[in-house]
Amino acid sequence: MTKLNSKSINKFLTAIVQISSAMLIGVSAFGQDVIVTHCNGSCPQYESSMAATRANVVIHHVYAAGLNGDTGLADWVSYRLTSDAVGVASLLPRIWQPDRLVEFSGVEDVLEIGNSELRLAEIAVSNNPYVGVGEIPEQEEESARLAPMTSFANTPYWSDLNNLTNMVPMPKPLRLGPWLQLEQRLNELVMKTEELQVISGPLFLISNLTTTPTSTSIEPAAFYKIIAHQNEFVAFVFPKELGQFDSYCGHLTELDQLQEMVSLDFFPDRAVQKSDQLLTELHCGN
DSSP, X not given: OOOOOHHHHHHHHHHHHHHHTTSOOOOOTTSXXXXXXXXXXXXXXXXXXXXXXXXXXXXXXXXXEEEOTTTOSEEEEEEEEETTTOOOOTTSXXXXXXXXXXXXXXXXXXXXXXXXXXXXXXXXXXXXXTOOSOOOTTOOOOEEESSOSGGGTTSTTGGGGGBGGGEEEOOHHHIIIIIHHHHHHHXXXXXXXXXEEEEEEEEOOGGGOOSSOOTTTOOOSEEEEEEEETTEEEEEEEETTOOTTOOGGGGBOOHHHHHHHXXXXXXXXXXXXXXXXXXXXXXXXX
């Protein structure tokens, strides 16, 4: 019989926890009372009954996503960031793939891969743990992962992050600038706090929407990211015009204003309050 050391046991237990996060833990007989690890309880809920009816939620090992019924894009992605999951992603392939769970829902992947492979390098800086496989010179694809590869590189489920349900169109300067800066800082911060919840997604202007929107007919005007620790949070909104050298700290927002813009209740099962402590730990304090 093979004797397991403590390290192997810890890895096995971690895998069990991650697998259980993709299961529905509790369902009410009269509604969708679903408790999900990635959401630290109930996931974001649509305030419009029509939007809720058309939307679908997919739950993977490392993230949960609420999919827009018209575009197939994620309205939100929520994930649980832990110190054990963060790793070096320099050699991990970044090739977009259809989400296998979507075929079981009423939504089909609106985004088509086609004959060419869509590749995304998180950052193209050598000798950096956040480096990707390298930007393809002829590849002009501008997209990002709502749940980042580096935050789950130390798990066996990192390939889930290549799903199209984790993709959002995003200009390259923003992706390699404030968006990436904040991801890096969160990966550093979780080494001290041990666990954080992150919710991110796109923001659209009403004028950008059509009567029958598709992923190719609309483009996000901005992108949001909410970081929560227990019942405290901070929230950011990044306009798509931001440059690579802009700071994320200058784009804090109020949660109630953000929820009104996206018609979502991000924390439907608990009361949360803005955290000065998190701001300080994100280097955004006065």
